[in-house]
Amino acid sequence: MIEPVISIVAPAIRPFLWQELYAMLCAENNVPFEIVYCGNVRPEFELPENFIHIFNESKPPLCYETAWRNAKGEFLLIIPDDVIVPPRTVDVMYSYMQRMQNEKAIISARFSDKLGGPPLDSHFCFDMENPKSPVLGCATMTRRKVWEELGGFDRRFELMWADTDLQMRILEASGHPFVVPSENYIIRERIHVYSRLADLTKGPLSDRILLDSLWKNSDGSTSETRLEPVQPYTKDEINIIR
Amino acid sequence: MEKPIISLVASAIRTQHWLDLYEKLSTDNTIPFEIVFVGHMYPDFVLPENFIYIYSEAEAIECYETAYRNSKGEYVSFFADDIVPSSHFLNEMCAYLRRMWNDKVVLLPRLAFEYDPDARDGKCTPPLDSCMVAQLNNPEAPVVGACFTIKRSLWKELGGLDRRFTHIWSDLDMQLRIYEAGGCPFVSPTTIVWERAHTEHPRLSVKAGAGEDNMDVNFFNKCWLDENRILLKKRLIEFQPFTDDEIPIVR
Numbered sequence: 449m450i451e452p453v454i455s456i457v458a459p460a461i462r463p464f465l466w467q468e469l470y471a472m473l474c475a476e477n478n479v480p481f482e483i484v485y486c487g488n489v490r491p492e493f494e495l496p497e498n499f500i501h502i503f504n505e506s507k508p509p510l511c512y513e514t515a516w517r518n519a520k521g522e523f524l525l526i527i528p529d530d531v532i533v534p535p536r537t538v539d540v541m542y543s544y545m546q547r548m549q550n551e552k553a554i555i556s557a558r559f560s561d562k563l564g565g566p567p568l569d570s571h572f573c574f575d576m577e578n579p580k581s582p583v584l585g586c587a588t589m590t591r592r593k594v595w596e597e598l599g600g601f602d603r604r605f606e607l608m609w610a611d612t613d614l615q616m617r618i619l620e621a622s623g624h625p626f627v628v629p630s631e632n633y634i635i636r637e638r639i640h641v642y643s644r645l646a647d648l649t650k651g652p653l654s655d656r657i658l659l660d661s662l663w664k665n666s667d668g669s670t671s672e673t674r675l676e677p678v679q680p681y682t683k684d685e686i687n688i689i690r
Numbered sequence: 691m692e693k694p695i696i697s698l699v700a701s702a703i704r705t706q707h708w709l710d711l712y713e714k715l716s717t718d719n720t721i722p723f724e725i726v727f728v729g730h731m732y733p734d735f736v737l738p739e740n741f742i743y744i745y746s747e748a749e750a751i752e753c754y755e756t757a758y759r760n761s762k763g764e765y766v767s768f769f770a771d772d773i774v775p776s777s778h779f780l781n782e783m784c785a786y787l788r789r790m791w792n793d794k795v796v797l798l799p800r801l802a803f804e805y806d807p808d809a810r811d812g813k814c815t816p817p818l819d820s821c822m823v824a825q826l827n828n829p830e831a832p833v834v835g836a837c838f839t840i841k842r843s844l845w846k847e848l849g850g851l852d853r854r855f856t857h858i859w860s861d862l863d864m865q866l867r868i869y870e871a872g873g874c875p876f877v878s879p880t881t882i883v884w885e886r887a888h889t890e891h892p893r894l895s896v897k898a899g900a901g902e903d904n905m906d907v908n909f910f911n912k913c914w915l916d917e918n919r920i921l922l923k924k925r926l927i928e929f930q931p932f933t934d935d936e937i938p939i940v941r
Contacts, residue, residue, distance in 0.1 A: 547823065547832050549923060550874050558879055569880050573789060583789045583876070619791050624874040626833075629800050630819045672791055 449497045452482035454538060454589070455519030459511030460485035460501075460529040463492065465638070470499060473527075475535040479542045484519045485529065486511035502689060509610040510685065513601050516592070517686045525589040526611060532563065532636040540633050541589045544626060552594050552623030554615055556585020557635045567634050569627075574616060574663060574670055581670045583625045584615050587635045594618055599680040602662075609659040616663055620673055691739045694724040696780055696839070697763030701753030702727035702771035705734070707886070711771060712741055719780040726761045727771060728753035744940055749856040755932050758845055760941050767839040768861045775799070775837075776882040783839055786878045794844055794873030796865050798822065798835035799881040817882050824866060824914075825921040833875040834865045837883050844868065849931040852913075859910045866914060870924055 456473070460466070466485070473481065482498040488505045495501060502518060504511050516524050523545060527533065541555050548555070558567040575581040588611070598617050601610040619625065665671050698715075702708070708727070715723060716738075724740040730747045737743055744760060746753050758766055765787055779799065787797050800817035825831035838861060848867055851860045865875070911919070913927045 543829060544833070546829050548874065549832060549869050550872075553874070567879070579785065580788050582791050583786065622792070624792055624795070624876075625790075626874070626876060627879055629817070629877040629879040 449482075450480040452480050452498060452519075452521040454479055454481040454523045454525050454542060455516070455521035455592070456481055456483045456525045456527045456538075457512065457515035457519050458485060458526055458528045459487050459508040459515065461487040461489045462529045463489055463501075465529050466491060466495075466499070467493065469527075469529055469531070469533065470496065472533045472535070473538060477536060477539050479539050481525075481538060482519070482521060483527075484515045486515040486518075500690070502687065504687060507606050508608065509601050509603070509605045510681065512610060513603075513681050514686055516595060516600070517688060518690050519592065520690070522592060523589055524592050524595060525587070527587050527635070530638045531587070532638065534633055534635075537628075537633045537635065540628055540630075544628055545589055548624070548626060550622075550624045551591060552618055552621060553590070554585055554618055554623055554625045555589040556625065556627045557587045557633050558627060558629075558631070559586040559635050559637070561637045563636050563638070565636075567631070572627075574612065578668070578670050582616070582619050583627070584612060585625055585627060588615060590618065590623075594621075594623070597621075599678055601681065602678050603681045603685075604658055604679055605655050607655055609655045613659055613662060617674060617678070691724075692722040694722045694740065694761075694763040695784055696721060696723045696765040696767060697758075697761030697842075698723065698725045698767045698769040699754060699757035699761050700725075700727050700769040700771055701729055701750035701757070703729040703731045704771045705731050707771050708733060708737075708741070709735065711773070711775075712738060714775060715780060718777050721780045721784045723780050724761065724763060725769075726757040728757045728760075742941070744938070746938070751851050751855045751857065751860045752853070752932065752936065754860065755851050755853075756937050758850065759937050759939060761842075762941070764842060765839055766842050766845050767837055768864075769837055770885075772886040773837060774884040774886065776880075776884075779881050779883075782878055782881045786876060787839065787841075790876065792874055793841055794868055794871060795840070796834075796868050796873055796875045797839045798833070798875055798877045799837055799883045800877060800879070801836050802882055802884045815884065819877070822877065824862065828921055831921050832866070832869050833877065834862055835875075835877065836861070836885070838865055840868065840873075844873070847871075849929060851932070853930050853932045853936070854909055855906050858904070858906045860906075863910060863913060867925060867929065 484500045486502040486504050545555050572584050573581040726742045728744045728746045802815045802817045822835040823831045824834045
């Protein structure tokens with residue numbers, strides 16, 4: 449297997465979408481990548497050499513942590529398994545990463561929640577009501593060593609927002625967001641019946657309350673420094689298989 | 691006059707476009723702004739209160755520096771009078787600027803080269819995102835662009851434009867100096883600037899000025915290219931600012 453430059457990581461439970469997604473990621477793409485998905489649904493087909501599935505019955509943030517801790521690439525790219533990715537998207541994101549003189553750059557693609565819909569540019573911030581809330585991305589690419597330096601995800605998140613919290617921590621550590629501007633590389637979420645957003649009722653409110661408690665000042669403004677220290681996963685909690 | 695949040699500054703000589711530009715900016719933006727244009731062509735019409743014109747026969751880069759030093763906005767946009775901005779240009783740019791935690795961010799609109807005033811529904815030539823790099827064919831060359839916007843404090847901190855440039859590429863030089871100082875680019879995906887056809891203004895166009903025999907290009911290359919003509923991350927030649935005596939302050 450060619451050594452991957454980019455590791456695509458995510459918690460993932462929809463194997464019926466994986467082969468199509470893999471084909472989309474390979475289309476017209478040159479930068480070597482691997483996919484490391486972690487979750488509790490085993491695929492019923494053989495995966496390509498650079499597509500690693502780690503069986504795990506824990507909650508999504510711990511699956512995230514397990515996926516990236518098992519990844520080998522210099523860069524980590526979050527791509528969930530319920531999205532449509534245009535050809536060359538990974539190459540283009542990587543090309544922008546190479547152009548950044550900031551080691552803590554966060555490269556994102558534009559994103560839409562509909563197959564034919566417009567990109568949701570205004571949605572990607574910590575707090576839409578707050579005009580000074582920082583730009584955040586979806587499907588973000590960052591250097592793996594930045595995640596290592598920051599200690600990975602906070603273990604208190606149960607379902608979602610752990611990646612948002614991590615982005616905020618990267619910005620706090622002098623990171624910088626950059627969004628690939630072109631409409632040609634919009635990552636699109638499939639219809640919600642497949643999507644992680646369908647799981648919103650399963651408890652994200654407590655995660656959002658946690659996220660707000662970490663980054664919102666008492667006056668409602670966004671804090672540029674995290675209000676509480678991170679509680680990382682311990683090494684014992686993470687299943688390293690590679 | 692309301693205090694401007696953003697100042698659009700430029701060396702400007704195409705007075706025939708000024709009112710179009712002003713109308714475009716003032717009709718679909720709510721952000722207080724001002725235009726500060728400097729050049730040797732007097733407009734033969736009355737300018738609005740937030741449109742300042744300063745007469746100067748100096749070279750273009752000195753006109754830019756004069757425009758900046760006479761501006762008041764919290765943000766400064768290195769603009770031009772042959773530019774057509776997309777709708778809500780100022781609102782969108784300011785919205786992104788306020789969301790940046792980095793004081794050294796260089797905010798760029800997307801760039802398209804040929805404005806077509808007859809295009810239906812405003813759909814002109816699409817932006818050429820891949821051209822927005824400091825050196826084509828160099829995969830590590832940073833993202834740069836036209837009409838860059840930065841905090842006024844950053845312009846001041848850098849000392850302004852290098853006085854050895856005359857017509858072009860001082861903006862490119864400044865963007866690279868910002869990156870050298872730890873700054874980063876951000877391209878606003880929702881804003882575009884179209885350049886009017888190059889034939890209208892051969893003096894200032896990159897096409898006309900980018901030849902190897904151009905003294906600005908030569909100076910830029912001395913500042914930023916190594917012996918293999920690869921773009922460097924650190925400037926080779928010390929920066930030379932304009933002196934206070936050179937720049938008239940009229941406001």
